[in-house]
Amino acid sequence: MFGALVLVFLVMRVLPGDPAISLLGTAATPEAVTALRRELGVDRSLPVQFAAYLAGVARLDLGQSLALRAPVARLVADAVPHTLLLTLGGTLVAVAIGVPLGVAAALRRGTWLDYVASTGALLGVSVPVFVWGLLLLLTFSLHWRVFPTAGAGATPAAVLRALVLPAIATGFFLAGVVSRITRASVLSMLGQEYARTARAKGLTERVVVGRHVLRNALIPILTVIGLNVGTLLSGAVVAETVFTRPGIGRLALEAILARDYPVIQGVVLISSFAVLLLNLLIDLLYSLADPRVRAT
Amino acid sequence: MSPAVSQARAATGSEARAPGTPAVTIPGRWATVVRALPRRGPVLASGLFILLAVGFAVTAPLLPLQSPTAQSVVRRLQAPSPAHVLGTDRLGRDVLSRAVWGSRVSIAVGTAVVAISALAGTSMGLVSGYFRGPVSDLLVRAVDVLQAFPALILAMAVVTALGPGLSTVVWGISLGFVPQFARVTRAAALAVRERDYVEAARAAGASTRRILVRHVLVNGVDPVIVLCTLLVPSAILTEAMLSFLGLGITEPTPTWGNMIDNGRLVLREAPWLTAFPSAALVLTVVAFNLVGDAIRDALDPHVQETRVR
Numbered sequence: 001m002f003g004a005l006v007l008v009f010l011v012m013r014v015l016p017g018d019p020a021i022s023l024l025g026t027a028a029t030p031e032a033v034t035a036l037r038r039e040l041g042v043d044r045s046l047p048v049q050f051a052a053y054l055a056g057v058a059r060l061d062l063g064q065s066l067a068l069r070a071p072v073a074r075l076v077a078d079a080v081p082h083t084l085l086l087t088l089g090g091t092l093v094a095v096a097i098g099v100p101l102g103v104a105a106a107l108r109r110g111t112w113l114d115y116v117a118s119t120g121a122l123l124g125v126s127v128p129v130f131v132w133g134l135l136l137l138l139t140f141s142l143h144w145r146v147f148p149t150a151g152a153g154a155t156p157a158a159v160l161r162a163l164v165l166p167a168i169a170t171g172f173f174l175a176g177v178v179s180r181i182t183r184a185s186v187l188s189m190l191g192q193e194y195a196r197t198a199r200a201k202g203l204t205e206r207v208v209v210g211r212h213v214l215r216n217a218l219i220p221i222l223t224v225i226g227l228n229v230g231t232l233l234s235g236a237v238v239a240e241t242v243f244t245r246p247g248i249g250r251l252a253l254e255a256i257l258a259r260d261y262p263v264i265q266g267v268v269l270i271s272s273f274a275v276l277l278l279n280l281l282i283d284l285l286y287s288l289a290d291p292r293v294r295a296t
Numbered sequence: 297m298s299p300a301v302s303q304a305r306a307a308t309g310s311e312a313r314a315p316g317t318p319a320v321t322i323p324g325r326w327a328t329v330v331r332a333l334p335r336r337g338p339v340l341a342s343g344l345f346i347l348l349a350v351g352f353a354v355t356a357p358l359l360p361l362q363s364p365t366a367q368s369v370v371r372r373l374q375a376p377s378p379a380h381v382l383g384t385d386r387l388g389r390d391v392l393s394r395a396v397w398g399s400r401v402s403i404a405v406g407t408a409v410v411a412i413s414a415l416a417g418t419s420m421g422l423v424s425g426y427f428r429g430p431v432s433d434l435l436v437r438a439v440d441v442l443q444a445f446p447a448l449i450l451a452m453a454v455v456t457a458l459g460p461g462l463s464t465v466v467w468g469i470s471l472g473f474v475p476q477f478a479r480v481t482r483a484a485a486l487a488v489r490e491r492d493y494v495e496a497a498r499a500a501g502a503s504t505r506r507i508l509v510r511h512v513l514v515n516g517v518d519p520v521i522v523l524c525t526l527l528v529p530s531a532i533l534t535e536a537m538l539s540f541l542g543l544g545i546t547e548p549t550p551t552w553g554n555m556i557d558n559g560r561l562v563l564r565e566a567p568w569l570t571a572f573p574s575a576a577l578v579l580t581v582v583a584f585n586l587v588g589d590a591i592r593d594a595l596d597p598h599v600q601e602t603r604v605r
Binding site: 003004006007008011012122123125126127128129130131134137138142230231233234237238241242252253256257259264267268271272275276 | 437438440441442443444445446447448449450452453454456457529533534536537540541542543556560563564567570574577578581582585586
């Protein structure tokens with residue numbers, strides 16, 4: 001976490017370019033540039049700036065937005081729930097599509113179902129979020145008008161309705177990855193001795209797969225979700241633009257256009273924390289899926 | 297001469313390599329990979345598609361295309377026709393010409409990002425896996441930190457700090473891809489560091505650089521090559537996302553991402569503006585993914601074993 005703080009600081013401060021000149025433009029007077037440099041705190045030495053930055057983060061003070069004149073922490077706190085909801089929605093879509101597709105492909109290996117599932121998985125990992133998003137928007141919002149074209153909804157029902165299309169667009173990529181790993185994982189588990197024993201006990205194939213094989217295949221599925229949390233978050237950021245939803249992606253884009261450095265810094269930092277947090281959540285889920293993890 | 301000494305001499309290059317030493321099998325294995333790829337129809341088609349896309353990208357200035365930036369008010373938003381095979385955009389620019397010129401950006405970013413991140417990540421992985429000490433620990437931590445950032449958001453931050461442009465996009469995306477190469481190479485370096493043949497090469501006086509390149513890197517080269525082929529489409533997609541968001545490479549330079557963004561505003565009236573660059577992007581990414589998967593399968597002993605059975 002400390003490393004993430006250092007990197008964000010370095011990217012935003014050490015790279016060439018004066019934020020004061022970027023904000024004011026090259027036609028600004030030297031006095032105005034000096035005044036803004038002092039306001040931003042970039043006239044001080046780097047170690048002093050870093051110490052002030054660390055002290056601020058420790059107090060959950062990420063600075064003040066230059067464009068919106070509001071605390072960055074509050075702007076980020078308002079945006080994060082929307083993005084997290086979309087990321088979780090995308091994960092649910094990925095699991096809901098990827099796991100059954102992967103299991104079906106493994107159980108019907110070499111049949112048309114396997115080829116359809118493999119092609120679907122390939123499309124999932126190859127079609128970018130914004131292309132899925134535009135296709136869904138065109139079909140279900142502009143043509144059939146089933147779902148809203150913009151916004152995140154005010155009531156719980158409206159929130160869910162506004163979440164459906166962005167979550168599908170965000171989750172398709174991970175659905176492809178989950179489907180591939182589920183297929184591979186179930187295939188390797190079907191040949192294990194415990195599966196044979198379960199069949200020898202007279203259990204139906206449905207019970208063998210549902211209760212024994214799938215549970216053991218869960219660990220690699222969780223691992224692959226953990227590895228792709230960053231990609232999922234990136235997808236959510238793009239989906240927010242396509243569906244004009246609030247969230248850290250929209251906040252970041254508006255901040256970039258306004259050269260609002262404190263907000264960009266806050267968004268990058270909070271994204272890395274979100275990745276670390278979601279990975280921690282996945283680690284906790286490991287123990288639910290596998291009692292051996294709990295034992296250690 | 298004992299086998300260990302002869303192996304060590306071969307390793308240090310002080311004696312001609314004896315026939316049948318392990319290094320001879322590598323080109324043979326690669327020949328198997330090259331032979332295996334065209335046997336699968338979709339993979340062969342993907343390979344040809346990639347060759348075609350690269351050909352178009354390289355020869356775009358020589359092709360009989362209209363200027364990708366020439367605007368015309370009277371030609372705005374024309375549907376596909378013999379005069380403009382893929383139609384025109386909101387500024388009357390030829391979509392076919394822009395799609396072909398857009399491929400230059402995608403292919404250039406895909407290959408440059410993979411080359412830079414492979415070079416940086418592999419070097420970091422080799423050093424952190426082979427050596428022990430504070431530098432190695434620092435590199436491992438640096439990789440961990442980089443991995444905590446979503447690649448797109450890291451690229452957005454770098455592009456914002458350095459300003460838009462092809463080179464900043466390449467550096468921004470490369471930074472996010474370095475950890476994957478570093479991890480794969482480090483794992484390979486850790487696995488072979490204590491092996492007898494590395495020990496023998498060291499005892500025979502081989503230089504550290506030679507050991508790293510000829511013994512450690514050679515053993516980790518397969519996953520690096522697979523990663524290269526699988527990360528080219530990821531780099532292309534990340535660049536397209538940046539351009540779509542209006543960052544990175546901006547108008548009037550055509551990229552598939554900014555063409556799709558441009559078409560988004562007139563999605564119902566002129567769907568071809570979004571459809572054609574989307575199709576070009578998706579087909580290219582699918583082709584790279586199929587070839588990458590095929591190379592991975594061909595190099596994976598487990599898959600080979602399954603096929604033999």
